[in-house]
Every structure is written in C-alpha cells, then in structure tokens.
Amino acid sequence: MKMKKYLILPAIILFSTGSLFAQIIDKNGGSLYSIFGIGELNYSTSTRTDGMGIMGIALYGKYSNSVNPATWTQIPNTRFTTKIDMGRINATDGSSTSGRNFGGFETFDLAIPLNESNGWIFDLAMHNYSTVNYDTKFSGNSLGEDYTQLYSGNGGLKRISLGFSYLIFKYFSFGLQFNYAYGTLSKSTEIDFGDPQLTGAKNNLSDELSGFYLNSGLIFHGFGKIFKNKKLDRMTLGVSFSSPFTINSTLTGNFKKSTQTDSVTVTTGKIKMPWALGIGISNEFNDKFIVAADVYMQNWNSYTYYGVHPDEIKNNFRGGIGFEYTPSKKFDDPYYKRMSYRLGGNYTMDYLKVNGQNINSLGASAGLSLPVGRFNSLDFTFGYQRRGKTADGLIMENVFKLGASVNIGELWFLKSSEGN
Numbered sequence: 001m002k003m004k005k006y007l008i009l010p011a012i013i014l015f016s017t018g019s020l021f022a023q024i025i026d027k028n029g030g031s032l033y034s035i036f037g038i039g040e041l042n043y044s045t046s047t048r049t050d051g052m053g054i055m056g057i058a059l060y061g062k063y064s065n066s067v068n069p070a071t072w073t074q075i076p077n078t079r080f081t082t083k084i085d086m087g088r089i090n091a092t093d094g095s096s097t098s099g100r101n102f103g104g105f106e107t108f109d110l111a112i113p114l115n116e117s118n119g120w121i122f123d124l125a126m127h128n129y130s131t132v133n134y135d136t137k138f139s140g141n142s143l144g145e146d147y148t149q150l151y152s153g154n155g156g157l158k159r160i161s162l163g164f165s166y167l168i169f170k171y172f173s174f175g176l177q178f179n180y181a182y183g184t185l186s187k188s189t190e191i192d193f194g195d196p197q198l199t200g201a202k203n204n205l206s207d208e209l210s211g212f213y214l215n216s217g218l219i220f221h222g223f224g225k226i227f228k229n230k231k232l233d234r235m236t237l238g239v240s241f242s243s244p245f246t247i248n249s250t251l252t253g254n255f256k257k258s259t260q261t262d263s264v265t266v267t268t269g270k271i272k273m274p275w276a277l278g279i280g281i282s283n284e285f286n287d288k289f290i291v292a293a294d295v296y297m298q299n300w301n302s303y304t305y306y307g308v309h310p311d312e313i314k315n316n317f318r319g320g321i322g323f324e325y326t327p328s329k330k331f332d333d334p335y336y337k338r339m340s341y342r343l344g345g346n347y348t349m350d351y352l353k354v355n356g357q358n359i360n361s362l363g364a365s366a367g368l369s370l371p372v373g374r375f376n377s378l379d380f381t382f383g384y385q386r387r388g389k390t391a392d393g394l395i396m397e398n399v400f401k402l403g404a405s406v407n408i409g410e411l412w413f414l415k416s417s418e419g420n
Contacts, residue, residue: 030102030133030154032091032395033359033388036352037303037313038185038209038271039132039156043296043348044106047083047405051367051381052322053344057280057294058219058238060173062409064111066127067278067296068240069175070217072111072165073119077375080408081109087383087401094390102133106403119167123177129157132185153187157209171222177215181247181273184208205253209271213245234284238294242276244302269306274299287329293321300351314353320346322365331374342367342381350387357394361387375409 034040045066049056057068064081065071086103109125135152163177190202217240224233249269280294296318303313322344327337345364352359363385370378385399 030100030131031089031387031397031399032134032136033350033352033354033397034130034132034134034156035136035151035153035187036354037130037310039130039153041130041316041351042128043318044085044128044403046081047379047381047403048324048342048367048369049322050383050403051342051344051365051379052292052320052324053346053363053365053383054292054294054320054322055278055280055296055318056292057217057240057278057296058236058282059280059290059292060219060221060236060282063407064109064123064125066107066109066125066161067215067242068217068219068238068280069123069163069165069177069215070173070219070238070240072121072123072163072175073167073173073219075111075113075121076116077113077409079109079111081107081405083107083403083405085401085403087399090398090400091395092390093393093395119165119173121165123161123163123165125161125163127159127161129159129181129183131156132187148192150190150192151188153185155184155186157181157183161215163215171220171225173217173219173221175215175217179213179215180210181213181245182210201255203253203255205251208250208252209247211245211247211271211273213273214243216241216243231285232283236280236282238278238280238282240276240278242298244275244299245273247271247273249306270304271306272302272304274302288326290324291321292324293319295319298351303351312353313351314358316351317349318346319348320344335371338371340367340369342369348387354394355392357389357392359388359394361385377407379405379407 031040043055044050045055046063048063049059055067056065056071060071060074062075064075064079083106084104085106089100091098107125107127111121111123114120114122132153132155138149159179159181161177161179163175165173165175168174185207188202188204217238219236219238221236223235224230249271251269276298278294278296280292282290282292284290298316300313300315303309322342324340324342326340343366348361350359350361363383365381365383367379367381372378381403383401387397387399388394390396
C-alpha cells in the first residue's frame with residue numbers, strides 16, 4: 001500500500017501540474033507546453049480551413065469539417081480525404097534554444113451523400129484531439145544534494161466519429177456527430193543525483209483513456225430571402241456545440257530504483273472534459289471570393305482529473321478570420337484560374353496558465369488548392385504561430401507548419417438519368 005501511494009501521488013502531480021521549464025532538450029518533436037493537462041489541443045478542422053486560419057464553423061463547400069457537421073449538407077459527391085502535417089518548433093527560454101521537427105498522419109475522412117437534395121450526408125472520420133510530445137530538464141538542490149530531473153512524454157487523444165447532416169425548414173442545415181475519444185498519455189520522470197553514491201529513480205506512467213461525446217451544429221443560410229438582397233444569398237451564420245463528457249482512465253505505473261521495479265494499476269479514475277461552443281459567419285461574393293470568421297471556446301474551468309481541477313487549466317478562446325479566392329469554377333477555364341488561394345490569421349488564448357501567466361499565441365496561414373480533374377484536388381497549407389514568451393520562466397515557441405491533403409471525389413449514390 002505504501003508503494004501504491006508513492007506511485008499514485010506522483011501520477012496526479014505529473015498529469016495535472018508539471019514543473020518550471022529550465023532547459024530544453026532536443027529529443028521529442030512537440031511542444032513543451034504539452035506537459036500540462038491532456039496535451040496540446042488540436043484546432044485543425046481541415047486543410048482548407050487551416051489555410052484560411054479559421055475553424056470553418058459557418059463555411060460550406062466541397063469538404064468535410066470535423067467540428068461542425070452542419071457544414072456537410074452541400075457536399076455534392078462522395079469525398080475521401082487524408083491529411084498529413086509536418087513542421088518545426090524553434091523554442092527558447094531566453095538563454096538556450098532548441099529546434100524540433102515533427103510530422104505525421106493527422107486525419108482521414110469519408111463523406112457519402114445519401115440524398116444530395118436534402119443535404120443527407122453520412123460521414124466517417126478519425127481525427128486528433130490532443131498531442132503529448134515533450135522533453136525538458138530541471139536542475140536543483142535538496143538537502144545539500146544536487147539533482148537533475150528529466151521530464152518526457154508522448155501520446156495523446158484521438159477520436160473516431162460517425163455523423164450525418166440534413167437540411168431542415170429549407171434554410172437551415174443541421175448536423176450531428178458521435179465521437180469515441182481514446183488514447184494513451186505516457187509520461188516519465190527520471191531523477192539523477194550528482195553524488196554517485198546516491199541512487200537515482202525513474203517513474204513511468206501510462207494513462208489509457210476512453211470516452212464518448214457528441215458534436216452538433218446548425219447553419220442558417222436564408223439571409224438573401226429575409227433581406228431580399230441577392231448579395232446575401234451565400235451568407236451563412238453557424239453554431240457548433242460539443243457536449244461535456246467523462247473519460248475513463250486506467251493508470252499504470254512503475255517505479256524503478258537501482259535493480260528494483262514495482263508496478264501498480266488504478267482502474268477507477270475519471271476525467272471530466274468540458275463542453276465547447278463555436279460561432280461563425282461567412283459570405284461568398286460573385287461566386288469567387290469568400291470571407292469567413294469564427295470564434296471557439298471551451299469551458300476548461302469545469303475540467304477535473306481524478307476529481308481535482310489543476311490550477312494551470314483555465315477556459316480557452318480562439319478567434320480567426322480568413323479569405324478564399326477562386327477565379328473560376330468552370331472546368332474548361334485555364335488551370336490557374338481554377339486554383340483556390342487562401343489566407344488568414346488567428347489568435348488563441350490557450351487553456352493553460354503557467355507560473356501565473358496566460359499562454360497565448362498569434363498565427364498566420366496561407367493555402368493553395370490544386371484541382372485534379374473535375375472532382376479531385378491536392379490541398380496545401382503553410383502556417384506560422386508564435387506561442388508563449390521568455391519572461392517569467394516560460395518558453396517562447398515559433399512554430400512553422402506545412403500541411404497537405406488529398407481529396408478524392410466520386411459521384412456515388414446519384415441516380416442515373418438513363419431509362420427515366
């Protein structure tokens with residue numbers, strides 16, 4: 001029982017608080033801020049919206065949005081999308097610097113129109129919810145003995161989703177998405193002493209997580225009719241909501257000191273996850289130029305880990321505005337006119353407060369869509385983000401990200417005109 005207590009208490013500390021950043025290590029490729037909570041949150045909803053710097057909460061189009069299922073109602077044909085991201089994080093604490101590369105598979109999505117005229121779309125997808133990927137080192141002195149602590153972690157939450165969309169009352173799009181969130185957060189702490197006669201120790205913790213929640217959305221697109229103005233026919237106002245949910249946690253740990261290793265498993269832990277709300281607006285002008293903006297927030301003040309709300313977790317907020325320009329949508333026009341050009345920016349107040357300081361970021365992005373045939377495309381995005389600062393014992397990160405997706409579209413489930 002004494003050993004169990006020794007493991008469980010460090011587990012709660014590691015998964016909810018973390019330590020000051022003292023030295024950056026060139027090892028894992030993610031953000032050092034992913035040491036806190038459930039890791040770095042994923043705000044990406046598609047390569048298209050990444051290029052526009054937004055989440056696309058009110059944005060219709062030939063793509064699948066992972067946050068607001070109501071946006072699917074205007075997908076004209078079956079679409080399969082797969083997405084990868086890669087990039088580099090340059091981090092500094094003001095005295096030391098580190099360059100970290102990262103990259104990998106991000107998502108796949110399959111959207112199938114069952115009844116295009118009614119916006120009846122079925123969607124199956126897998127997306128990242130959060131990412132843990134860090135290494136840092138802290139040196140200190142206790143009772144006259146010098147020591148070094150090494151912190152590292154990897155893993156994160158993913159989600160598999162099933163959803164549908166439908167047109168209701170002619171000018172409203174509705175969508176509902178069922179999500180299964182799962183993943184493993186692996187974190188370790190290693191202590192080495194300057195005195196070789198003192199034995200170091202290493203604590204490895206693995207948290208297996210799983211839970212269910214819902215995404216829902218609603219978009220209104222009848223402004224042209226209400227105001228009797230054709231310039232507002234493509235104007236949309238959207239809202240999305242993600243339900244609060246409970247994650248079941250299975251915590252496994254082992255403590256190693258010299259040649260002795262002890263393990264323990266706790267199976268009764270619960271993590272309370274917050275609700276999320278998004279609001280967006282969009283308009284398309286002359287069938288060429290789209291302007292869209294949205295805000296997104298989560299009630300992280302209600303988050304608890306094993307019944308405890310960590311002091312460094314707080315409500316978050318993200319706002320963005322973006323643009324898309326497509327000179328022509330006619331298949332017979334020159335290729336360069338059928339390309340889509342995207343630009344945008346965003347500001348994020350993250351769900352972290354470290355050393356009494358908010359962790360905020362400012363980002364800019366650009367994107368390009370290259371049509372391949374009539375229904376397919378290759379989409380690319382480039383983004384830059386500055387997060388945190390070097391004052392007050394914090395880390396400033398300059399993040400450069402390149403994303404790419406393959407969008408394959410086919411005319412499935414459409415009735416043939418032959419024989420009619």
